[in-house]
Amino acid sequence: MRLKIFVLFFLLTLILGVIYLAWNNKKDSSSEPVEGLVVKVVDGDTLKVRVGGGDETVRLLGIDAPESVDPNKPVQCYAKEATRRTNSLLGEKVTLVSDQLQADRDEYGRLLRYVFLVDGTNFNKLMIEEGMAREYYFRGKEYKYRIEFYEAQEVAREQKLGIWGVCGN
Secondary structure (H helix, E strand, O other), X not given: OHHHHHHHXXXXXXXXXXXXXXXXXXXXXXOOOEEEEEEEEEEOOEEEEEEOOEEEEEEEOOEEOOOOOOOOXXXXXXXXXXXXXXXXXXXXXXXXXXOOOOOOEOOOOOEEEEEEOOOOOEHXXXXXXXXXXXXXXXXXXXXXXXXXXXXXXXXXXXXXXXXXXXXXX
């Protein structure tokens, strides 16, 4: 009887270990940079990107651009300019990078990612540097580039770039 319990316990432990390793490997693989093709710019902080044969809506981490497509809000100050700038900066090919400190997706099912241009530029930070977006500290949850983004925002604000010079912020 003891042998049966021991064998059963051993098998259960083995199965749980395999499940844990499989889950952990899947989790870690999502943190790897993924190349994609921009198929549509929704607004200054949201894109449609083709990755792995399917299209994903991507919400840019750490930034908040003025709203231009929210049906529940009027078009905000500088929204059209931010969207135009996003269109002009993003070529087809981008690299998407997740953040271990953030969820993989938001409450709307959008991927939460940093977007890097072909030359390695952090597009999210660039939008803040040019005054096209604000640093966005969602629900007080830390993220990898928070200090850099906040410092970039302060420089843009001091220089009255984009939203900081036009929208009375």
